[in-house]
Amino acid sequence: MVGKTTKNCVLFPFWLPIWIVFVCFAVLYAVWTPPFMYPDEPTHLVGCLETLDPAIRERLERDVLELMSEHHLWARAGVESPVIEPEKFYQAPLLRIVPTQASKPFLYYQIAARVVGLADSKNLLVSLFLLRLFGVFLASISVAIFGVIVKEIFTEQMWQVGAMTIVFIPQYVYMAGAVNPMTTAWITGSMLILSGLWLLKPERRYQGWFLLLAACAIAPLTHPSSLALLPLCLTAAILGRKRLRRHKIPGWLWPLAGSVSALAAFIITLRKPFLVRSTLLRSAELIHGLRVYPDQPAINPGWFWEFSRWFWRSTILNFGWLTVEGNQWIYTFYTIIVCAIIVGWFLRILGQPQRRSDGDPLKVTVLVAGFLFMLLAATGPYFIRSSLSQGRYLFSAWPVIGILSALGLKSFIPVKYHLVFIGLFLFITCFICSWSLYFVLITRFYF
Amino acid sequence: MKWPGLKAPVVGLSLPWIILFVIVFGLGRFVPVASKVRTVLTTVYFEAVRDYSSAAKVMARGSMPRGSGMEMWERDVYRSAGMSMMLSGRFSEAADWFGQLVDYRDGFTGQHQKDYFAKIYRGICFHKLGYSDLARLDWQNAAEAFPDRHDAFVVMGHDRLLEGDIAGAYSFYIMALERAGQLGPIYADIGDAWRYIGQIEMARNVYYRGLQVDPADVFCRLRTGELSLELDNDTFYAKQAVNIIRRTMPTLGVVDTLERAANNWMPGKQLPHIPAARFEPGPAYTWKVAPTRLYFEFFREDWHGW
Numbered sequence: 184m185v186g187k188t189t190k191n192c193v194l195f196p197f198w199l200p201i202w203i204v205f206v207c208f209a210v211l212y213a214v215w216t217p218p219f220m221y222p223d224e225p226t227h228l229v230g231c232l233e234t235l236d237p238a239i240r241e242r243l244e245r246d247v248l249e250l251m252s253e254h255h256l257w258a259r260a261g262v263e264s265p266v267i268e269p270e271k272f273y274q275a276p277l278l279r280i281v282p283t284q285a286s287k288p289f290l291y292y293q294i295a296a297r298v299v300g301l302a303d304s305k306n307l308l309v310s311l312f313l314l315r316l317f318g319v320f321l322a323s324i325s326v327a328i329f330g331v332i333v334k335e336i337f338t339e340q341m342w343q344v345g346a347m348t349i350v351f352i353p354q355y356v357y358m359a360g361a362v363n364p365m366t367t368a369w370i371t372g373s374m375l376i377l378s379g380l381w382l383l384k385p386e387r388r389y390q391g392w393f394l395l396l397a398a399c400a401i402a403p404l405t406h407p408s409s410l411a412l413l414p415l416c417l418t419a420a421i422l423g424r425k426r427l428r429r430h431k432i433p434g435w436l437w438p439l440a441g442s443v444s445a446l447a448a449f450i451i452t453l454r455k456p457f458l459v460r461s462t463l464l465r466s467a468e469l470i471h472g473l474r475v476y477p478d479q480p481a482i483n484p485g486w487f488w489e490f491s492r493w494f495w496r497s498t499i500l501n502f503g504w505l506t507v508e509g510n511q512w513i514y515t516f517y518t519i520i521v522c523a524i525i526v527g528w529f530l531r532i533l534g535q536p537q538r539r540s541d542g543d544p545l546k547v548t549v550l551v552a553g554f555l556f557m558l559l560a561a562t563g564p565y566f567i568r569s570s571l572s573q574g575r576y577l578f579s580a581w582p583v584i585g586i587l588s589a590l591g592l593k594s595f596i597p598v599k600y601h602l603v604f605i606g607l608f609l610f611i612t613c614f615i616c617s618w619s620l621y622f623v624l625i626t627r628f629y630f
Numbered sequence: 631m632k633w634p635g636l637k638a639p640v641v642g643l644s645l646p647w648i649i650l651f652v653i654v655f656g657l658g659r660f661v662p663v664a665s666k667v668r669t670v671l672t673t674v675y676f677e678a679v680r681d682y683s684s685a686a687k688v689m690a691r692g693s694m695p696r697g698s699g700m701e702m703w704e705r706d707v708y709r710s711a712g713m714s715m716m717l718s719g720r721f722s723e724a725a726d727w728f729g730q731l732v733d734y735r736d737g738f739t740g741q742h743q744k745d746y747f748a749k750i751y752r753g754i755c756f757h758k759l760g761y762s763d764l765a766r767l768d769w770q771n772a773a774e775a776f777p778d779r780h781d782a783f784v785v786m787g788h789d790r791l792l793e794g795d796i797a798g799a800y801s802f803y804i805m806a807l808e809r810a811g812q813l814g815p816i817y818a819d820i821g822d823a824w825r826y827i828g829q830i831e832m833a834r835n836v837y838y839r840g841l842q843v844d845p846a847d848v849f850c851r852l853r854t855g856e857l858s859l860e861l862d863n864d865t866f867y868a869k870q871a872v873n874i875i876r877r878t879m880p881t882l883g884v885v886d887t888l889e890r891a892a893n894n895w896m897p898g899k900q901l902p903h904i905p906a907a908r909f910e911p912g913p914a915y916t917w918k919v920a921p922t923r924l925y926f927e928f929f930r931e932d933w934h935g936w
Contacts, residue, residue, distance in 0.1 A: 437642025445646040449654075449667060456670040456695055457703055463674045 197340045198330030201347050205356065206323050208616050213315035213360025215620070215627045216502070218254040218308060221315075221361040222575075225251060228311055228362055234289075234296035250307055256626055288458060290404035291364035314362040321366040322359030326350055328373035329582045335380045336546060336586050345605045346589035349581060351612040352517075353500050353509075353619035358575055365578065367405035372579030374398035375412040379419035379549050388423075396440070400447075407462065409579035411560030415553030422545050494562065498574030500619060509622075513615055520608075524588050527595030534594065547590065554583045662693075669693045677707065686711035686727055705731060705745070712751060716928075719935020721755040728752035732768075746776050750785055754928045757789065765789070780809040781925070784819060788929045791823050799823070814840045814847025815924055818906050821853055822926040830861065848875045848882055849906040849924070855888055856904060859895055868892040 219225050225247050233240045252258050298317045299310045329350065333343040350356070359366065375398045381391030395416050402410050452459045499517055500509035557580035561573070577584065596604045653661065658668035669688060676685035686707050694700060712727035731748035753768035766789065773782035787802030803820050810816055817840025825833035834857050840850035855871030858864040872889045875882060887904050907924045927933060 434638050434642070437639045438645065439642075441643040441646040444643075445650040449650060452667045452670050453663065453695055456700060459670060460674050460677070460703060464678055 196330060197343055198327070198333075198347055201344065201350065202323060202326055202330065204613065205326050205350050205359075206319060208351070208356045208620070209319040209322060209359035210316065211620055212357045212623060213319055214312065215623050216315075216357070216360065217256045217627050218311055219247075219251050220256055220502070220626075221358075221363065224311070224362050227364070228307070228314065230292050231295040231299060231314060231362070232307075232310065234292045235300055246307055254308070288364065288404045288406065289455065290401065291367045291406070295362075311362065315360040318360050318362060318366045322369060325366070325369035325373045325581075328370070328377055329585070332373065332377050332380065332582045333586060333589075335377070336543070336550075337589070341602060341605055342589055342593055345592065345608065346582075346585040348605070348609050348612050349585035349588060351609075351616045352498075353616050354498060354502070354575060355578055355581060356616055357502050357619075357623075358578060364406040365408070365575070368402070368407075368409040368579045369581070371398045371402040371405060372409035372412055373582055375402075375409060375416055376550075376553065376580070376582050379412075379415045379553065380546055382416065382419040383423040383543070383545055383549065391419075403451075403462075408560070408576050411557045412553050412580060412583075414556045415549055415583075418552040419549045422549065494574050496574070498577060501574075502619075502623065509615075509619065513618070516611065516615070520588075520592075523595045524591035527591035527593065528587075531590065531594040547587075550583045550586055554580060554587060557583070665693050666695045670695070673707065677710075680714075682707060682711040682714045683723065683727075686730075690730070701734075705734060708734075709745075709748065712748065716751060716755060717935055721758045721935070725752050725755035725759070728755065746772050746779060747781070749775075750781055750925075753785065754925070757929070758934075762789075778809060780806040780813070780816060783809065784816060785925050787820065788823050788926055791827060792929060792931075812843050814844030815849050815907075816840070817843070818847065818849035818853055819924050819926050821850070822906065823929070825853075826926070826930065830857070833857070834861070846878055848879045848885075851875050851878075852882075852885065852888060852904065852906060855892070856901055859892060860901055863895065863897045865892045865895050868895075 219228075229240065229243050229247055232243055295314055295317055299313055302309060302313050304310055304313075326347075329347060330343075333346045337343045337346065374394050378391045378394035378398060381387035381394065384391070398409075399413070495514065495518075500513060557577060561576035592604070592608075593601070654664045654668045654671070658664045669691070673685045673688045673694070676682070676688060689704055689707050694704070708727050708730045712724045712731070715721075715724035715727060728745075728748040728751050731745040732752060734745060749768045749772040753765040753772070756762070756765035756768065766786070769782045769786050769789070773779075773786070776782070783802045783806035787799045787806060790796075790802060791799035806816060806820075817836050821833040821836035821840065824830075824836060834854070837850045837853045837857070840847055841854065844850070851871050851874055855868040855875075858867040858871070868888060869892050872885055872892065875885045884904050884906075887902060891899075891901055905927055907927070
């Protein structure tokens, strides 16, 4: 298997088995997770359904709250919570605090509403599970694009598989089934990464620009978190200029792109002013965050450790409102892997040239830039003391993280153990995924 | 340094945006569609720099597009403008903005929506301006419109207490507690009122009762810590209260004042005024402590806005 190229894999792509296992896991998580336990699921559900008929929002809210008081895990476990009994706690129901349709981009809701409309079911639970499966479908597209991306970096199928193993991190598989526009951001994120890599290849540059423009057009309409990957494409465009010097982009393309984007901005401002407002205000919060609380330091070292623990947990195994936490050995396993990746990268940078045999340096530079910007975008809000930051916001950049991890591990593991390591790694990650599924099952059927 | 080939992308991409900018902000008043976009962008700008009064003025001109959550935005802006004016002591302007909300007519659906909290806040503004009758009218209307809510009764109780009508105040407080007896912050608020008129033991009982029904309530905990210093010179209890509050609500900055007082306590010393809740001017949806729950801060005679 070592050294085998990927030229004969069109009919049976190497990522197909990984894709199938991923979809199976994601469907099981989606089906077995108790209703309304994905993050903000009730609000997104109402957001999808009200698209079909905005007049029924109030009735939908009532029905969803009623269903939550019957099916929500906390209700079944007898836990008092403002989420399921807002009136008792004198709070507005969550559904009114988070007006999804008004404050979030509309594309996901429009498409998801049509999917629900196909079933034409009056049962909200049926709609809920249908939307979860739609989420799995969207996530599976992003995993397929991931398969195309790794082929751009690794020549060996073995390490292509190694890089894709990251999709079996339980939190990622779990979020695949969420009724949440985030899964659309995974697709646009993967498209941006692929376009960045294609921009570096003269023979693919047109596809690269097309993909970039398509991703930029779709991303703000879905979930703009993936736009943090845009610097990856800009870095690719700048670094790839030398390679592209032979080719000239037609001059009329620039004013056309400028006019289309300006016109789109004008129409969106006119048609969706609330969306423009929330996007601009969120950007302004970044500036305000540092001076809103003048009596406290902007950055406290204590937060960093607290944040690291929380961020690590919320990236690996902390399931939405289930807040299931894994056994210590799971976190220890992933911590050891991360340490190996970091050491591997040191060896790659400082070591002999054969350690850098894989991965075009330009492409790796582009990916590192993308990773750093995504990390900044995902963690920045935490440091300005806003609750907007979550580990799962990194999932749009999951292919980048998978590839960089695989490059680090490849430099760290001796060559003769590569195959054994990847086999074991794949087995252990799948085992952890099944192990976590067991906890979801308990919450589903025990209470 | 020469950058070959950059002129076309820079000019091509930026020129349409410059033209759009000129159309929206230069010719906006002649082109109705551009005027709507200009209003949206100007309002967002004023909101971003936290000048809610200007944002509300721009919005009130009425050239905003309708639908798509606009009515929610409009109400947010009026509420933020009212609150920021009130917190800066400009009660007359605050009453005007709350007045916009009191009988808000949705420009898109044409429906009237009554805002309970705006009515209560407008009443407080009237009270500070000296129009007690108008204030009472607002509170009574609010209580009649939402008979299940406690807030209006708490406010009317405070009003009676400051007038010296202890029996009336007591009956309003009872009515409020009948509606939200399990909610700790109400006890802190009522206790503050008793303490303000010099009924310290009564206040202490109310705070302890609040802790009994809602042990996680930080406001009652803060007040019992204060009274333990003031009445018993018990620094141990006060420090214990500080620790519990820090664990329960790490972001409550006012607890630092109590900690400093407990660390440097001398018998007979007077405590500085510690507000139970921190009122943060800013967009209504970002308020960490809902100011709807604690009204007595607004009623204190020595409070003229921050």
